[in-house]
Every structure is written in structure tokens, then in C-alpha cells.
Amino acid sequence: MKHRDPRGHWILLLLGGLVLGVALLLNGAARGELGESPGRVAADSGVEPPASVTGGGPVVNLADGPMRSARPKPRTIALTFDDGPDPRWTPQLLDVLARHHARATFFVVGAQVAQHPGLARRLAREGHEIGNHTYTHIDMSTSPDWRIRLELDLTQRALAGTVGVKTRLMRMPYTSTPGGLTGPQWTAAQRAGRHGYLVALTDRDTEDWARPSADEIVRRAVTSARPGEGAVVMLHDSGGDRAATVAAVDRILTTLSAEGYRFTTLSESVGLPYSSVRASTAERMVGTALVFAQRASGWLIAGLATLFGLAGLLTLTRLGMLLSLARVHVRRVRAKENVPDPDPPRVSVVVPAYNEEMSIEATVRSILDSDHRAPIEVIVVDDGSTDDTARIVAGLDLPGLRLLRKTNGGKPSALNAGIARARADIIVLVDGDTVFQRDTVRTLVAPLTDPTVGAVSGNTKVANRGGLLGRWQHIEYVIGFNLDRRMFDVLECMPTIPGAIGAFRRESLASVGGVSDDTLAEDTDLTMAICRAGWRVVYEENALAWTEAPSSLRQLWRQRYRWCYGTLQAMWKHRGSIREGGRSGRFGRRCLTYLTLFQVALPLFAPAMDLFTLYGLLFLDPWWFAGSWAAFVGLQTLAGAYALRLDGEPVRPLWALPIQQVIYRQLMYLVVIQSLVTAVLGARLRWHTIRRTGTFTPDGRSVPARPSA
Known part of the structure; x- marks a missing residue:
């Protein structure tokens, strides 16, 4: 019998295994728990943020020239949402914003964008601003520079592949107001600034990630030390049950609109140009490939779960x-x-x-x-x-x-x-x-x-x-x-x-x-x-x-x-x-x-x-x-x-x-x-025999004793 045992498919099997491993790692890295609880505490860097930052506005420009910060204009509110887009909560929030003819800023997680590209496109189509919130919601204060750059770049690729744009605006996960910045977070912000980003913080942190009541979220969002001042309000559209956030946003828009406040994007609220620019053809192609790989890895995991x-x-x-x-x-x-x-x-x-x-x-x-x-x-x-x-x-x-x-x-x-x-x-x-x-x-x-x-x-x-x-x-x-x-x-x-x-x-x-x-x-x-x-x-x-x-x-x-x-x-x-x-x-x-x-x-x-x-x-x-x-x-x-x-x-x-x-x-x-x-x-195999090692003595006495009944 002629031996035609296929060999080339082992190369395909190894390549398939490599692709499978990369897909699993990509999906696994993107499935990190989202929210406001960093995985580990950053070591003290010995560098503290300057008073001009901790006492300044919620938007910090570290990209060119000396550090500058900006505050929203009077009676201007920038609602910002972190950690999305989420297939359940983001559409509900967009519907609320649409009813009130309000625009907001969404700091998106790149992996979520790749997994839900239709939601990212809806954000852009309805006039909302998009900011970068890293690809897997990492704690930038505990990450090396190469990881920070990779996370921000991957999110840019995801945006290019889904919306066709890039953004200069970013918010670091696990940050809040300028006064709450730690030394390691300030160091991470400087690194992001060197990569050309505007760093966004907040004036009013609703801490809705901890799931307070809608009443408490509204109270934290509308409370102001000086009547009529503008503010950046931090909320979340992913990372858990956001029903209270959806209800609170409707009430915030209703309450503050009646008091003469207007709601717009973060960049417009501080008088800056629109943060997004059109991505090049090459960037869109790379981004499309990334989005496909991310979604395919999700399908793969779903298939593995079924199997x-x-x-x-x-x-x-x-x-x-x-x-x-x-x-x-x-x-x-x-x-x-x-x-x-x-x-x-x-x-x-x-x-x-x-x-x-x-x-x-x-x-x-x-x-x-x-x-x-x-x-x-x-x-x-x-x-x-x-x-x-x-x-x-x-x-x-x-x-x-x-x-x-x-x-x-x-x-x-x-x-x-x-x-x-x-x-x-x-x-x-x-x-x-x-x-x-x-x-x-x-x-x-x-x-x-x-x-x-x-x-x-x-x-x-x-x-x-x-x-x-x-x-x-x-x-x-x-x-x-x-x-x-x-x-x-x-x-x-x-x-x-x-x-x-x-x-x-x-x-x-x-x-x-x-x-x-x-x-x-x-x-x-x-x-x-x-x-x-x-x-x-x-x-x-x-x-x-x-x-x-x-x-x-x-x-x-x-x-x-x-x-x-x-x-x-x-x-x-x-x-x-x-x-x-x-x-x-x-x-x-x-x-x-x-x-x-x-x-x-x-x-x-x-x-x-x-x-x-x-x-x-x-x-x-x-x-x-x-x-x-x-x-x-x-x-x-x-x-x-x-x-x-x-x-x-x-x-x-x-x-x-x-x-x-x-x-x-x-x-x-x-x-x-x-x-x-x-x-x-259709290959055919020849007869295979195993090599004997002489287990049995000629009289068969090496056979183990008969098991007991």
C-alpha cells in the first residue's frame, strides 16, 4: 500500500494554533473588568502635580509649549461618559440626549468600539464628541510608557476603522478632578501629553460607577459652589448597571436647562476646536483589520463557550x-x-x-x-x-x-x-x-x-x-x-x-x-x-x-x-x-x-x-x-x-x-x-508496527499476577 501520509497540514495546524492563541489573548486582554477600581496601586513616583494643575481647569494641554488648562464657559455643561460604548446603556443615554437636543462627550474604550462599531458610528453621526479612554481600560499610572502608547494607539485604530476619525482628546481611567491627581497619574498624563493628547479630567464626579441612587447622581452633578459656573460632569455608560445613570441624566438635562444652562461637547465648552480629525486611508484600513480581529475573537470565544x-x-x-x-x-x-x-x-x-x-x-x-x-x-x-x-x-x-x-x-x-x-x-x-x-x-x-x-x-x-x-x-x-x-x-x-x-x-x-x-x-x-x-x-x-x-x-x-x-x-x-x-x-x-x-x-x-x-x-x-x-x-x-x-x-x-x-x-x-x-x-496509510522491547520472558513469566476478582 503506497504511503501518502499528508505532512503540510501540520504547518497549517501550527499556524492555526498561533492565530487562535493571538485571538484568545486579544479577546482576553479586551475583557478586563471595567469600572473605577484599579487592579494595583501605583508606587510613589516622588513627583507631585504642580499647583497650577491641581488648582486649574479640567482640560490640560501638555502637548506643545508650557502647560495650560482650561475651564468650561459660564452656564455651559459638558456631560462626559466613560467606559463605553455599551450595547445596553449607551443607546438609552443617546435617546435621552436626543430628546433634549443635547450633545455630550464619550470617552470610549477601544475594545468596546471594536466590539460594537455601530454604536461608535452612531455617536459620531449624532454629533457627539469622542475621546480616547485606552483600549482595555488600563491604569495608566501603573503602566510603562510602551503600554500606554500601545493602548492609546489601538483605540485610535479602532476609531479609524469604525468612524474614520482620530481624536486628540483622552481621559485616563481611574482619574477624577484635577485636585485628586496623584504623582504617578501626573507622570502618566505627561506621557500622554508627549504623544499629542489633551488630558481631560472633571469638575464634578458623580461616582455613578459605585451605583448610587439617581437622586444622589443628580445632586452631585448639579451642586455648584458658584452659581452659573460651567462644569465638566463625569458619568459612565458601561461597566455595570447604569439604569440610575440614565434616569439621572434625564433629570439633569431637565433641571439645568430650565436654569439657562446649555449642554455641549467638552472641546466646545472650553472654546477649543473639535478634537477629531479625519483618519487617512491607510489608518482606516489598519483600523478595519483590528476591528475585524477583535470581533472575530469575540465570535471565537462565543463558539468556544458553546463547544x-x-x-x-x-x-x-x-x-x-x-x-x-x-x-x-x-x-x-x-x-x-x-x-x-x-x-x-x-x-x-x-x-x-x-x-x-x-x-x-x-x-x-x-x-x-x-x-x-x-x-x-x-x-x-x-x-x-x-x-x-x-x-x-x-x-x-x-x-x-x-x-x-x-x-x-x-x-x-x-x-x-x-x-x-x-x-x-x-x-x-x-x-x-x-x-x-x-x-x-x-x-x-x-x-x-x-x-x-x-x-x-x-x-x-x-x-x-x-x-x-x-x-x-x-x-x-x-x-x-x-x-x-x-x-x-x-x-x-x-x-x-x-x-x-x-x-x-x-x-x-x-x-x-x-x-x-x-x-x-x-x-x-x-x-x-x-x-x-x-x-x-x-x-x-x-x-x-x-x-x-x-x-x-x-x-x-x-x-x-x-x-x-x-x-x-x-x-x-x-x-x-x-x-x-x-x-x-x-x-x-x-x-x-x-x-x-x-x-x-x-x-x-x-x-x-x-x-x-x-x-x-x-x-x-x-x-x-x-x-x-x-x-x-x-x-x-x-x-x-x-x-x-x-x-x-x-x-x-x-x-x-x-x-x-x-x-x-x-x-x-x-x-x-x-x-x-x-x-x-483521501490519503492512504501503510501498515504500522510498534517496536517490541521484550516485556515478556520466553515462558511468559513476566506477566503480572492475575487481578483478584
Whole structure:
């Protein structure tokens, strides 16, 4: 089979991951909590603002020449609103201003402008002035100069991309009146002045961010030490519930208009030219790109949140199904414990072998050392091995052992060759790296006394479970594979009898034409075909087979890539069973639906769950997301403890489960993604074999002791 394994898409995947990371950081940085509570206190800079500033007007020019400040003209009020635009509150405030034919100044947060460009355009269209309030509402007094410049520049880009203008007017977050300026804030104001900005403060701070009553907001806005003086009034149109602010603004406009005050923009109130100028074409293009990136990152987060919910729902659904049906399986097994054993059938064991010199002797000896009371023959099919596999088997000279040599044709052809030479009607198929317990053959073939059972899956155990990778695979075999098989047994829709251990009725094999080489997962393809032919396929938990799992991440990737890709091929091949009736239709609707949801869709959604959890830890409520992750791992651990108990295994390996969720699970997700990409691109894979490390001694004595019942 020609190897055409796609490689270029990994570059696309890495680039996609980079773009995704930038989008998450952009959105996360823009989602900082807005309001009047700085994240940290600025260190004392040793520089205090001069008296000419603290005692001067609310508009300070530090851009050119000596420092100058300005106050609003008499009976002129400049209403200013910080932190918006907000999709709920800004439109309500604009409606109030429109009813009173008043104009105001809005100090906008760049990220909010990018997220709600229509509101920014409405501000400009209705004649209101726009000022810069940084991109993410940072505390400029605690930020370095490069961050201040970046925040102000990004907001300018957002305005250029939405409104087509730039503004010279800015207000620093967390500032109020000139007299309230601290040394660090004065230093930050000077930095902004060097970048060409007019710094806006306020005369009357309503402190509506603290959510006082509308009456209190009105009182703070209209109270004046000198009758008839002009004022800059600070309010907020975002950052929380602004219902009181909306009500207060209506009353402020009504009250002060009746007293002869007029309401205009901040620049006009102090006699300065309009602060906004038209942005260049290049600036508008850059701004449009920024706005699109910001909005796209918002859509991305919304999508991740949706997938987070779907993945969590699917995970909990699968866990509930596995545990509840595993309990049903346990009751069924216990009900059969006192049924007397029938006369044991004669068994032929077929062992396909390709370059298995490290383990083949242990495999053969463990099978022939069986306590099965009927004759057992072992047929080792050497599929053109280039090592000493055939020589080792030929040198054993054990009763019941036969060696069949053939040119290399792949595992399905080796299995079919052995099945054709087998003399018994009950045929056990075993991989060449597998070791049996003494009672494995006897317990494995026992369910075949039921004439409706066409095949039996045994219980595969990881022998080399000493290292962390081995423990992870051991946990996966017990929790994932074996709990799944208990459920499939109850639902009568077994998709896979593992190549390591399976017993078949000759008649069931003949009914599907033997082992097909249409897919890379010949064991899954064969099992599905037998189910579609109307046979029952059951799981025998006490039939243990010890196998050597991959000992490196590279080998593990190759193995799981082949398994996953082959399973996708088998699912596609047998998709027609969904429309069929009888046992075949029940198999298709139950099994293929389950596999599609939980072994294809869930691994695709689950990375979104992990990404959104990481995003939540960094930018949202870290305690909630940490608690959710801990609860998820806790449920997995409880399920794992139950699965290990059912298999008679100790629960000690579960200490590795949290680490498995962080590393191993991500690897399995990538395997599914790689397999789907390979399938969509139509690429074909060659047969992959893992490198054996010699886990088993020739007589199989390195197999762990049988777990207690």
C-alpha cells in the first residue's frame, strides 16, 4: 500500500494554533473588568502635580509649549461618559440626549468600539464628541510608557476603522478632578501629553460607577459652589448597571436647562476646536483589520463557550452511560456464575506474526500452557518475517504447535491463511505480542456455547505499565476500552474485538467472508461485519490477555493513528447498517451513533473545552474554572476507581490520572484530528508496527499476577 501520509497540514495546524492563541489573548486582554477600581496601586513616583494643575481647569494641554488648562464657559455643561460604548446603556443615554437636543462627550474604550462599531458610528453621526479612554481600560499610572502608547494607539485604530476619525482628546481611567491627581497619574498624563493628547479630567464626579441612587447622581452633578459656573460632569455608560445613570441624566438635562444652562461637547465648552480629525486611508484600513480581529475573537470565544458546554454535556452523558450499563453488565455476569460449564470445545488458535522474535515464544508457550480441557492447536502464521520469528517457533517443537510460512501480505491475509488451516470450529485469534493466563482460553470460549453468539472479546491488559506512559495506557485500557465493552455487550453493538484476544465461531467467520483488508483496523471491520450478519458479540471480562503497549510517544502515536484511521474507515464502510432492520440495524444505530458522538465529535469538541478552561483561568473567573476542572477530574477518578474495582485492579495508578488529562488526552485528540484530516484528504496509510522491547520472558513469566476478582 503506497504511503501518502499528508505532512503540510501540520504547518497549517501550527499556524492555526498561533492565530487562535493571538485571538484568545486579544479577546482576553479586551475583557478586563471595567469600572473605577484599579487592579494595583501605583508606587510613589516622588513627583507631585504642580499647583497650577491641581488648582486649574479640567482640560490640560501638555502637548506643545508650557502647560495650560482650561475651564468650561459660564452656564455651559459638558456631560462626559466613560467606559463605553455599551450595547445596553449607551443607546438609552443617546435617546435621552436626543430628546433634549443635547450633545455630550464619550470617552470610549477601544475594545468596546471594536466590539460594537455601530454604536461608535452612531455617536459620531449624532454629533457627539469622542475621546480616547485606552483600549482595555488600563491604569495608566501603573503602566510603562510602551503600554500606554500601545493602548492609546489601538483605540485610535479602532476609531479609524469604525468612524474614520482620530481624536486628540483622552481621559485616563481611574482619574477624577484635577485636585485628586496623584504623582504617578501626573507622570502618566505627561506621557500622554508627549504623544499629542489633551488630558481631560472633571469638575464634578458623580461616582455613578459605585451605583448610587439617581437622586444622589443628580445632586452631585448639579451642586455648584458658584452659581452659573460651567462644569465638566463625569458619568459612565458601561461597566455595570447604569439604569440610575440614565434616569439621572434625564433629570439633569431637565433641571439645568430650565436654569439657562446649555449642554455641549467638552472641546466646545472650553472654546477649543473639535478634537477629531479625519483618519487617512491607510489608518482606516489598519483600523478595519483590528476591528475585524477583535470581533472575530469575540465570535471565537462565543463558539468556544458553546463547544465547552457541548463537550461537557457529552462527557457527562458518556460517563453516565458507561457507569450505569457497567452495573447492568455486572448483574448479568453474576447471574451466570452458578451455571455449570458445558463440555469444552476443541479450539484452534491462530497467531499472525511479523517480526515478533522478542515475544513469540512467550505467546505460544502461554497459550499451550492452558487449563482448557479439550485439545488446543496453535497455528503461527509467519507473514514473511525478516527476523528470527520463524526459526524460534520451529525450534520449540511443542505438541499442538504448527508453523505456517507465507510471503508478506499483511495481517488480514495471515489471519485468513491460519483460519483456512485450522481444524476446530472454535477459532481464537491472538496477536504475536500477547500472553495468556492459564484459564484464558477456557473462559474466552465459554460464551460460544450459546448458539446465537458468534464471537467473544477478551479483556486486554497492559503488561508494561511501570512508567508514566504505561500507567496512562493501563488506565485507558481499563477505564476506556473495558467499560466501553461492558456497555456494548449490554446494548449488543460491540464494534471491536481486539486483535490481542478474540474467539470466533467458524460459521460466523465464514458468513462474512473471513478477515477483510479493506481497512487498517481489520479487527473492527471484522467485528462490525459479524454484528451486521446477525450474530451476537459479547465481552468476557475474565478472559485476560497481557499485551505489550507502546513504550514511547512516537510508537504510541503511530499505533493510535492507525487504530483511529482504521476505525473511521470501518465506520464509513458499515454506515449502511443504520438504514437496515433487525440486528444489523440495531447495531448500526446504536454503535455508529455512539462512535460518531463520543469517539469522533467529542475529541473534536474537547480541545475547545480545554482551551476555554485555560482562557477562563487567565481572563474570567479562575476559581470557577479551576473548580469545574477539578470536578471533572474528580468524576473521572471515581469512574476510574469503579472500573479498576470491576477489573480487580488496585486503584494506585489513579494518581497519574490528572496528569493524563493534561498531556495524554491532548495527544489522543490530535490523533483523531490527524486521522480525520487524512481521511478528508483521501490519503492512504501503510501498515504500522510498534517496536517490541521484550516485556515478556520466553515462558511468559513476566506477566503480572492475575487481578483478584
